[in-house]
Amino acid sequence: MRTERLLIGAGKALAVIAILFWSLFPILFIAMSSLKPGQDIFAVPPKWLFAPTFKHYAELWRSWGVFFDGLLNSFVITLGATLLAIVASACAGYVYSRNSGRWLGASLLGLIIVRLIPPIVVTLPLFPIVNALGLSDTHLVLILLYATFFVSLGTVLMRTFMDQIPRELDEAASIDGASRLTILRKVIMPLAMPGVLAVAVFVIVFSWNEFLFAFIFTATKAKTAPLVISEMIGSIDGVDWGILFAAATVQLVPVLIFVVFMNRYLVAGLTAGSTKG
């Protein structure tokens, strides 16, 4: 009995180590390598102890200014897409939470089904349209695309979270003479903050990291950080890995910190989004 306990304990410990290694090693390895002086990156066997240097970051700053423009573009686009997705999903989620009916049910189901259409499908028709409208290579086109691909999930999430807010609050406010929009803004939204945060986590992570749409619809002005990194990979012969690691680390760290702090909303969103919608 004791030995069995011990064996199970040891097995669990091993499994936990394996899981940690799997999840964190790639991330830690590139972050660490970005701080390694030149040749140490390729040292065989890998060097675990070294004098950290910010040389690659300085080099990145000097020779890849376009990467920092990309970060700024990513920031603007992420912010825009998140605000748009939250406002649109909150309005629709409120309707779906407080009303029911055949048409509403059908339209919600429609939203969910539409979400399953592969994004690459819409790039074909949108490509000429975006060009014709002069929207190619603008922040706006990516903001609209990113927000759109998340409003379905956003609406479902907002509805799920708003369902937990008692209707009596709406009624009380409405008796006091508040309009629907006022009720939504002043009563529902403050209480639906967990839902807003869950939607925000999804849109922010997606918009910050998205590659395909940025690749197809931007060229220079609105190029996002992931796209610049992909160009660095493409010219791998000319670029050294140190700079690439530095860029990847800079792109990754803000959103990683964000996910770490928002993990509970990510989990809440994943479970609500997948099982209820």
Added chain:
Amino acid sequence: MLQRTARILPLLAPVHLLILSVIVLPSLYVVWLSLNTSSFGQAPSFVGLQNYWRVLADPAFHSALWNTVVLVVVAVHLELAVGLGMALLFASGLPFRRSLLVAVLAPYAVSEVTAVVMWRFLFDPDAGPITLALRALGLPTLDWSFEPSHAMGLIGLLTIWLHLPFTFVIVYAARLAIPAELYEAARIDGATRWQAFRRVTLPLLGPAMLIALLFRYIFAFRLFSEAWLLTKGGPARSTEVVAIYLYQEAFSFNAFGPAAATAWIMVLASLLLAGAYVLLLRRGGVAHAH
């Protein structure tokens, strides 16, 4: 009735306008594009289903479809198996569970581009630490830069790494929702661990696992970035997946017709899977999953 519609429509409008103008109408336009020959939608001429026949008869499409199906089947099921194992491990009681959960979620924050940078270097044939470690242990290494099947293996690994947090969380949440009394009762009835797993855990996790699978099938079927960034579909189109085939047809060969036909083949495949999901939803099997 009319009054209610007038009241709720403005609130519904933003979401539906976005979806309609960015997804629904363009998708319908793709149907029209797929029935014509044109480049970038210019100077179309109607050819009926010819584009579809062309795509379905194209050996490059066959290999792309085969690659995609292999990736979907192997990677997604492996991912589910690992996710299930992890969920059971977490549910069995671990110290520092909260921090471990955060660690497991970390890859969710990583972009495909950054993940490709990581895994490319880890498996670099000359200096990658994993390659070196495998070699030191006398194990075979991945020659992904010129061996197509190895490249597919690396793409699979990458996609599992990126999406395991999703699968894990879905299964783990479902496992936490199983009341402890059921295990209590099973134990009193003299069930072994294995029997408890077979008779209590698996059936109750079934719906959640099915949902995780369907979502991951649909998302893996459209996989583009990982494969594109790692190999660009090469060498000689051998690691193309369906989304890359579509991209190449449209944006490299200016063949919008066949690309549009490919797009609709993708939509139909996704909707077929989605149909299974909706059916499940209707049956109410999903209720257990929460």
